[in-house]
Amino acid sequence: xxxxxFQELILxxxxxxxxxxxxIMQPLDLEVGAGxxxxxxxxxxxxxxxxxxxxxxxxxxxxxxxxxxxxNRLQHYYQFQVVMKPSPADFQERYLASLKRLGLDPLEHDVxxxxxxxxxxxxxxxxxxxxxxxxxxxxxxxxxxxQAGGLECLPVTGEITYGIERLAMYLQDVDSVYDLVWSETPxxxxxxxxxxxxNEVEMSAYNxxxxxxxxxFTHFDFCEREAQRLVALDLPLPxxxxxxxxxxxxxxxxxxxxxxxxxxxxxxxxxxxxxRAAAQSYVGSRAKLGFPLADEDLAAAxxxxxxxxxxx
Amino acid sequence: MSSRTVLFELGVEELPAGEYCAxxxxxxxxxxxxxxxxGLAIGKSRVLATPRRLSVLITDVEERAKDTEQAVLxxxxxxxxxxxxxxxxxxxxxAKKQGIAPSDLQSIVTDKGERLGIVKVVKGxxxxxxxxTLVSQAVNQIPxxxxxxxxxxxxxxxxxxxxxxxxxxxxxxxxxxFGLNASRTTRGHRFHGDQAVEVANADVxxxxxxxxxxxxxxxxxxxxxxxxxxxxxxDSECAIVEDDLLNEVAGLVEWPVALRGTFxxxxxxxxxxxxxxxxxxxxxxxxxxxxxxxxxxxxxxVSNIQSKNPxxxxxxxxxxxxxRLADAAFFFNTDKQTTLASKATRLKGVLFxxxxxxxxxxxxxxxxxxxxxxxxxxxxxxxxxxxxxxLKADLVSDMVGEFPELxxxxxxxxxxxxxxxxxxxxxxxxxxxxxxSGDALPLTPEAAALALADRLDTLVGIFGIGQxxxxxxxxxxxxxxxxxxxxxxxxxxxxxxxDDLLQKASASFNEGVxxxxxxxxxxxxxxxxxxxxxxxxxxxxxxxxxxTAVGTDSFGDIDxxxxxVTAFAGTEAAEALxxxxxxxxNILAKVNEPIGEVDAALLLExxxxxxxxxxxxxxxxLAAAVADNDFPEALNQLALLRRDVDSFFDTxxxxxxxxxxxxxxxxxxxxxxxxxxxxADLAVLAR
Numbered sequence: 001x002x003x004x005x006f007q008e009l010i011l012x013x014x015x016x017x018x019x020x021x022x023x024i025m026q027p028l029d030l031e032v033g034a035g036x037x038x039x040x041x042x043x044x045x046x047x048x049x050x051x052x053x054x055x056x057x058x059x060x061x062x063x064x065x066x067x068x069x070x071x072n073r074l075q076h077y078y079q080f081q082v083v084m085k086p087s088p089a090d091f092q093e094r095y096l097a098s099l100k101r102l103g104l105d106p107l108e109h110d111v112x113x114x115x116x117x118x119x120x121x122x123x124x125x126x127x128x129x130x131x132x133x134x135x136x137x138x139x140x141x142x143x144x145x146x147q148a149g150g151l152e153c154l155p156v157t158g159e160i161t162y163g164i165e166r167l168a169m170y171l172q173d174v175d176s177v178y179d180l181v182w183s184e185t186p187x188x189x190x191x192x193x194x195x196x197x198x199n200e201v202e203m204s205a206y207n208x209x210x211x212x213x214x215x216x217f218t219h220f221d222f223c224e225r226e227a228q229r230l231v232a233l234d235l236p237l238p239x240x241x242x243x244x245x246x247x248x249x250x251x252x253x254x255x256x257x258x259x260x261x262x263x264x265x266x267x268x269x270x271x272x273x274x275x276r277a278a279a280q281s282y283v284g285s286r287a288k289l290g291f292p293l294a295d296e297d298l299a300a301a302x303x304x305x306x307x308x309x310x311x312x
Numbered sequence: 313m314s315s316r317t318v319l320f321e322l323g324v325e326e327l328p329a330g331e332y333c334a335x336x337x338x339x340x341x342x343x344x345x346x347x348x349x350x351g352l353a354i355g356k357s358r359v360l361a362t363p364r365r366l367s368v369l370i371t372d373v374e375e376r377a378k379d380t381e382q383a384v385l386x387x388x389x390x391x392x393x394x395x396x397x398x399x400x401x402x403x404x405x406x407a408k409k410q411g412i413a414p415s416d417l418q419s420i421v422t423d424k425g426e427r428l429g430i431v432k433v434v435k436g437x438x439x440x441x442x443x444x445t446l447v448s449q450a451v452n453q454i455p456x457x458x459x460x461x462x463x464x465x466x467x468x469x470x471x472x473x474x475x476x477x478x479x480x481x482x483x484x485x486x487x488x489x490f491g492l493n494a495s496r497t498t499r500g501h502r503f504h505g506d507q508a509v510e511v512a513n514a515d516v517x518x519x520x521x522x523x524x525x526x527x528x529x530x531x532x533x534x535x536x537x538x539x540x541x542x543x544x545x546x547d548s549e550c551a552i553v554e555d556d557l558l559n560e561v562a563g564l565v566e567w568p569v570a571l572r573g574t575f576x577x578x579x580x581x582x583x584x585x586x587x588x589x590x591x592x593x594x595x596x597x598x599x600x601x602x603x604x605x606x607x608x609x610x611x612x613x614v615s616n617i618q619s620k621n622p623x624x625x626x627x628x629x630x631x632x633x634x635x636r637l638a639d640a641a642f643f644f645n646t647d648k649q650t651t652l653a654s655k656a657t658r659l660k661g662v663l664f665x666x667x668x669x670x671x672x673x674x675x676x677x678x679x680x681x682x683x684x685x686x687x688x689x690x691x692x693x694x695x696x697x698x699x700x701x702x703l704k705a706d707l708v709s710d711m712v713g714e715f716p717e718l719x720x721x722x723x724x725x726x727x728x729x730x731x732x733x734x735x736x737x738x739x740x741x742x743x744x745x746x747x748x749s750g751d752a753l754p755l756t757p758e759a760a761a762l763a764l765a766d767r768l769d770t771l772v773g774i775f776g777i778g779q780x781x782x783x784x785x786x787x788x789x790x791x792x793x794x795x796x797x798x799x800x801x802x803x804x805x806x807x808x809x810x811d812d813l814l815q816k817a818s819a820s821f822n823e824g825v826x827x828x829x830x831x832x833x834x835x836x837x838x839x840x841x842x843x844x845x846x847x848x849x850x851x852x853x854x855x856x857x858x859x860t861a862v863g864t865d866s867f868g869d870i871d872x873x874x875x876x877v878t879a880f881a882g883t884e885a886a887e888a889l890x891x892x893x894x895x896x897x898n899i900l901a902k903v904n905e906p907i908g909e910v911d912a913a914l915l916l917e918x919x920x921x922x923x924x925x926x927x928x929x930x931x932x933x934l935a936a937a938v939a940d941n942d943f944p945e946a947l948n949q950l951a952l953l954r955r956d957v958d959s960f961f962d963t964x965x966x967x968x969x970x971x972x973x974x975x976x977x978x979x980x981x982x983x984x985x986x987x988x989x990x991x992a993d994l995a996v997l998a999r
Contacts, residue, residue, distance in 0.1 A: 072635050086464035089474070092325060096502075106503045110615035110625045112564060113363075115328035117458070128460040128471070130326060135628025136595050136613060144462050144472070155464035170628070298464065 017054035035081030049293035062255035065204035071176035087158025149279020236281035316481030319514035323475035329563025336361035342453035346446035351377035360528035377436030482513035500524030540570035643710035691757035699739035768817035776826025806868020876943030894998035
């Protein structure tokens with residue numbers, strides 16, 4: 001089998017999940033730590049509305065930068081995110097079919113679902129599921145959302161997160177992420193390193209040495225105030241953008257070791273409080289629209305429950 | 313009456329490997345109980361479980377339980393007819409209530425005389441009728457550690473439920489659970505099997521699955537894995553198959569196929585525990601040793617498929633472990649670039665507990681307490697002091713950051729690398745021992761002194777700020793710390809005074825941090841752990857109470873008394889003497905006038921004269937035995953009193969009319985009681 005280039009891998013996954021009824025979206029244009037932060041996952045997981053989507057999300061984890069010297073660790077990498085709500089009964093089978101589409105024969109390669117429960121303290125979200133092993137290597141995360149923004153998820157969103165660099169490294173049989181073939185072009189092979197190595201070196205330097213922590217502290221406070229102000233104005237989507245900005249600012253401060261152990265907990269709690277407020281505000285805004293994407297019975301039940309809570 | 317096998321299979325998405333067995337067991341137990349309680353005779357039950365299914369087979373479940381007779385009782389026969397021989401209103405009323413004529417009533421003999429009544433026949437339960445309810449109830453009995461929902465419904469289980477099979481012999485039985493209907497359709501292996509497989513009848517279930525590449529029996533999979541693993545090593549090698557890991561691995565596969573991979577020998581320079589942890593914790597690999605117990609650069613992984621190309625699976629696994637081992641090697645080499653002593657300076661940046669300071673504070677307290685324990689443990693103070701300044705330093709190393717289970721072990725390597733002595737390195741490593749219940753104790757008195765000081769510091773500190781463990785919540789593992797402290801003391805300083813130890817430990821904290829009552833609180837907590845400590849040695853809670861009732865100076869003292877009393881409690885004399893002690897204790901408790909010494913002149917009855925003589929004879933022998941800590945001998949001496957005690961109570965009236973005689977007899981009993989209390993309060997053991 002001639003293995004897929006990095007870009008073919010992404011295109012193939014998009015095609016596959018598009019055929020499976022997912023809305024193929026483009027990455028969020030803000031810095032986030034994972035595809036889960038994208039409103040197409042976090043906000044869409046809230047309330048009774050149905051939603052199926054897939055997209056690539058560049059993910060930034062300032063702490064994981066290694067100046068381009070570690071073959072496996074990056075401060076900027078890609079996740080391929082799939083969300084299906086309600087989670088279909090054959091969700092696992094669909095995932096396995098996607099691996100086959102990428103050229104992985106499960107009768108040759110050992111694919112396993114190994115317990116792994118997911119929790120995001122900053123998003124007030126948790127779910128149960130697995131990490132998926134491919135010959136012992138974790139290549140995907142599989143989660144049934146139970147709570148997001150402190151709110152119960154019903155219907156349940158099923159989420160699959162592919163670590164696409166890892167998967168590609170496996171398919172292309174390379175030991176360094178920088179050796180991945182991104183694309184074969186008429187003018188030659190373009191590798192992952194050609195696209196991102198300089199970025200890893202410079203961004204590591206910024207994240208670890210040069211990020212202006214004084215300003216970042218101020219910026220965090222600003223994002224927090226904005227999120228609160230926008231929630232009060234019933235503008236959940238802009239409010240949530242500031243939640244994401246606050247979260248990334250916190251990650252930058254954390255990478256600079258600018259926040260002590262106990263303070264760290266407080267910062268996480270501050271982001272979670274904002275995420276909850278934005279989540280509640282978002283559900284309220286969708287309720288005003290009558291939850292247009294929900295099944296009728298679930299929309300009615302959710303509206304009744306909200307009315308009940310209002311009375312109480 | 314014919315009988316058939318019942319099969320119930322709950323098909324699920326992959327369950328956590330650590331939980332599925334207990335879940336299947338609970339399901340089977342509940343179903344067996346349900347059937348038995350319905351009066352249905354059953355044969356044997358068999359529990360089968362894989363990551364994707366929890367199954368129960370119960371053989372010879374009878375189709376219908378035997379009918380039973382139930383007597384409904386009316387008025388006594390004597391009140392059934394009047395003098396004229398006509399039915400009384402009571403009899404007529406009862407018959408009417410039962411819906412029959414009085415003449416159809418019969419006489420039933422009971423404990424309380426002959427009664428008028430009827431015998432009703434209760435139809436026995438029919439298996440196929442009761443099974444749906446019994447299965448539903450059994451499913452509700454399955455322990456689910458964390459409930460989750462899926463899809464758009466509100467059903468809850470540990471993972472989404474996918475299918476149900478319920479068969480009685482070859483018949484399907486209707487059942488609806490989790491929004492699914494039971495049928496005879498199961499599923500085979502995810503990759504080797506079919507998506508839909510008919511089970512012809514319950515008795516061929518296991519074979520049907522086997523043909524689908526599913527080995528349903530946990531025990532069979534474990535045996536298979538063990539055998540496969542053994543087949544992959546040569547005679548001069550040994551694959552280490554620990555039960556925990558074997559259980560976990562068996563919970564990750566339906567069709568186990570063991571494969572052997574290798575890694576670069578250069579990694580063997582890294583502490584073996586780090587390599588083993590990388591392989592075991594992250595990858596679930598079995599590691600391999602040579603005949604001398606030296607780790608070999610190889611591992612065994614268990615896959616879930618009979619791969620078309622096993623080399624692909626091996627190659628993939630080797631590719632995964634490489635960066636993990638490289639990480640461990642990187643951490644080890646980075647850590648060695650700074651000394652333990654310099655790492656120790658970073659402990660002041662790591663909080664132990666908000667009110668109790670940093671790890672640097674904790675280490676300082678441990679060192680000072682351990683130093684003061686040196687003489688009673690026979691430990692070398694120079695070694696203890698040297699180890700005391702480095703004890704916790706490896707907690708800030710990269711290695712322990714990545715592999716927390718390497719605490720102490722990493723410290724040992726770094727200490728030796730820095731040129732510390734073997735005994736200092738030993739003390740650093742072993743001060744964490746015992747790590748768990750039943751684990752080895754520290755080997756050297758120096759390590760023991762530090763280990764003990766560490767446990768006491770945690771106990772006194774956490775209790776001192778009022779964070780006692782509650783129910784199942786014990787975040788600082790105080791139970792384990794207590795049991796470790798007791799074991800270390802019994803081995804290394806059995807005679808050490810418990811109050812003094814706790815006093816020393818609490819004195820190392822700054823004034824005002826700990827509650828003033830902390831010594832008493834912790835001592836009580838330690839004593840409460842004794843039943844757990846003695847659980848396996850057959851020392852009962854009552855024996856411990858009888859012993860701690862008379863003294864709790866040291867664990868060694870409690871230990872010798874408890875073992876002696878336990879041996880004694882099995883003898884014939886014990887029961888009588890325990891009863892006598894209880895009787896004496898009750899009598900003395902009611903006395904509210906001063907009791908003096910025994911006056912020989914006032915002894916009147918032969919039995920009290922004899923008892924007084926016996927007590928006189930036992931006094932010195934007893935005192936000598938107790939002084940020698942020879943409690944078995946002390947109890948032998950006390951056992952000799954039995955006959956005199958018995959005849960005293962048989963023939964002497966304690967509550968004599970003459971006050972002087974009465975008080976003298978009470979004095980005699982007080983002396984008797986005092987002698988027993990030198991060993992234990994046997995009254996506690998009285999039935």
